[in-house]
Amino acid sequence: MLFHQDQSQACCHFRQPAHVLTSIDAFVNHFLSVVNYRYSAIYGPTLTDQYVQWWTGRAVGRRLSPEFTCLLLRICAYSVQYLTPALRKMIEFELACDSQALTDRFASAAEELSASFSASNTTIERVQEQFLKGAWLKSESKIVESWHALGCTIREAQELGIDKDAGIESLSEFDIEIRRRIWTLLYIWDWQMSAWLGRPNLIDQKNLTFKFPNLRLDQSSNEPNLLSPFAHMALQANLGRRVATVLGEAQSTSNLSAKAVIAVETECEKFIEELPPIFRVDDIDTSLDREHPYFVFQRHQMHCVIFVTMLDFLKPYLTRDRKDKLTEYDDDFRNKGIKIALRLLRVARKLFDHEFPINAKFHMVVFSIFDTATLLCSAIIHDRGRVLPHREEVMEVIDASLGMLHQLSLATKLGASSYDFLYKLVQATPELARHSPNKKRQKKATAAVSNSDMETSRDLPPPTIAPVDPALTFTTSASERLPATNTADDLAFDVENFLANNPFGNFGDTANLDMGGMEQIWDWENLHLDGFSQAGSTV
Numbered sequence: 001m002l003f004h005q006d007q008s009q010a011c012c013h014f015r016q017p018a019h020v021l022t023s024i025d026a027f028v029n030h031f032l033s034v035v036n037y038r039y040s041a042i043y044g045p046t047l048t049d050q051y052v053q054w055w056t057g058r059a060v061g062r063r064l065s066p067e068f069t070c071l072l073l074r075i076c077a078y079s080v081q082y083l084t085p086a087l088r089k090m091i092e093f094e095l096a097c098d099s100q101a102l103t104d105r106f107a108s109a110a111e112e113l114s115a116s117f118s119a120s121n122t123t124i125e126r127v128q129e130q131f132l133k134g135a136w137l138k139s140e141s142k143i144v145e146s147w148h149a150l151g152c153t154i155r156e157a158q159e160l161g162i163d164k165d166a167g168i169e170s171l172s173e174f175d176i177e178i179r180r181r182i183w184t185l186l187y188i189w190d191w192q193m194s195a196w197l198g199r200p201n202l203i204d205q206k207n208l209t210f211k212f213p214n215l216r217l218d219q220s221s222n223e224p225n226l227l228s229p230f231a232h233m234a235l236q237a238n239l240g241r242r243v244a245t246v247l248g249e250a251q252s253t254s255n256l257s258a259k260a261v262i263a264v265e266t267e268c269e270k271f272i273e274e275l276p277p278i279f280r281v282d283d284i285d286t287s288l289d290r291e292h293p294y295f296v297f298q299r300h301q302m303h304c305v306i307f308v309t310m311l312d313f314l315k316p317y318l319t320r321d322r323k324d325k326l327t328e329y330d331d332d333f334r335n336k337g338i339k340i341a342l343r344l345l346r347v348a349r350k351l352f353d354h355e356f357p358i359n360a361k362f363h364m365v366v367f368s369i370f371d372t373a374t375l376l377c378s379a380i381i382h383d384r385g386r387v388l389p390h391r392e393e394v395m396e397v398i399d400a401s402l403g404m405l406h407q408l409s410l411a412t413k414l415g416a417s418s419y420d421f422l423y424k425l426v427q428a429t430p431e432l433a434r435h436s437p438n439k440k441r442q443k444k445a446t447a448a449v450s451n452s453d454m455e456t457s458r459d460l461p462p463p464t465i466a467p468v469d470p471a472l473t474f475t476t477s478a479s480e481r482l483p484a485t486n487t488a489d490d491l492a493f494d495v496e497n498f499l500a501n502n503p504f505g506n507f508g509d510t511a512n513l514d515m516g517g518m519e520q521i522w523d524w525e526n527l528h529l530d531g532f533s534q535a536g537s538t539v
Contacts, residue, residue: 034294037229041181147197184233192240235279239305246260272306300354307340311340319382322385338390348365360412373405374425380431396435
């Protein structure tokens with residue numbers, strides 16, 4: 001074991017070979033300089049001070065704080081997931097241990113130490129380390145486990161009264177700000193997992209007393225106009241609250257009135273117009289990108305969140321036959337939905353190009369591509385009259401999405417299973433299949449997917465495939481393409497076969513699909529493909 005299992009041993013006798021402890025310095029520095037900016041869950045200067053005190057205490061044999069030690073283990077586990085190739089090579093050489101095994105060992109040590117804590121004696125460090133546990137699980141494609149970790153983190157925060165700003169009278173402005181930032185992060189995760197993955201809310205939305213952090217903590221005298229590294233998270237929370245206010249008592253996007261859909265889209269567009277210059281969708285101010293490179297990732301993440309949110313309310317109009325009217329605005333919503341989906345895949349491409357291959361484990365990279373591409377597949381399948389706006393461009397971006405997921409398939413389990421699933425869906429639709437990648441690429445990806453539970457896929461070296469141009473469509477020779485066919489029987493048969501092997505809701509055997517747990521919570525029914533199997537519908 002890298003660390004002692006017993007709490008007293010782990011905290012009071014944290015003795016390891018010098019090269020291991022030196023590596024911990026590297027992990028913490030990498031976290032502070034790169035990884036932490038994903039969520040800015042930890043305030044860097046405070047962590048630095050605590051880390052120095054931790055080392056000082058260890059040097060003189062002082063009892064180490066179990067809570068901070070556990071937080072430190074979580075930080076190391078999370079940091080190792082996002083090592084640069086050079087840092088990974090150095091660490092693996094020095095420790096004679098591959099990075100996947102290393103992050104697993106840090107996480108296991110943290111879990112053992114965390115399990116020894118009393119639920120009645122929680123601290124802000126406990127909430128922070130539980131949040132990082134959820135972030136680590138997401139990056140490991142353990143989506144269900146991450147959702148359960150989120151629930152535990154929310155309960156820990158509520159024990160401290162963070163959700164209601166309780167007991168803050170004696171707290172400093174700094175402590176209040178840190179508490180509000182933590183609650184902002186928990187709110188965002190709960191909102192997004194509920195909205196995008198069909199999970200029940202863990203935070204009571206009706207009785208929510210939300211107070212945004214003021215972000216003054218990060219103000220710089222040298223750069224007075226510099227935004228806080230937490231600004232992108234505060235903005236996401238603001239978007240979530242604005243959408244929730246518009247929705248009112250509505251419980252589902254599928255039964256919203258046309259008026260409500262228009263109101264949500266209008267609010268999101270207003271939000272886009274109000275974004276700070278460095279986060280704007282168009283005419284972006286990139287003047288700070290070189291000196292503060294974390295703004296680049298945060299911008300891409302922010303844009304994906306905006307368009308995923310907007311698209312979520314238009315999905316019902318893309319996944320049904322045009323004659324199956326919901327409102328008198330169906331055609332307008334369908335047209336808008338296609339435009340937003342195309343915009344989303346453009347920003348998802350930017351996120352992919354920025355993150356791949358080093359940070360391929362970031363869940364939004366896979367999710368934004370996969371969720372949007374499968375939605376567009378359903379839109380093509382339901383387009384009986386071939387009147388879908390931008391139809392040819394839609395098929396091209398589906399192909400481009402397959403290209404990105406193919407590259408991700410060699411880096412993460414979620415990427416591999418997402419690519420395999422989307423490929424099968426495309427092949428089940430003859431018109432899409434004629435645009436699909438050639439068999440050689442599928443054969444290569446299948447080899448990775450078929451490996452037992454993809455346990456080794458995360459250890460594979462980064463793929464050497466060149467990034468795919470967004471405008472590129474994958475073409476094959478005539479002999480490699482599937483036979484051209486537009487017959488109703490052929491399409492109905494293919495979709496039925498697909499549904500039999502890839503479950504939607506109650507269809508099929510869930511054992512046939514493994515997406516790191518996402519198959520249990522992703523809302524398959526949003527694609528509305530079951531009707532093709534039941535009624536023999538055709539396009």
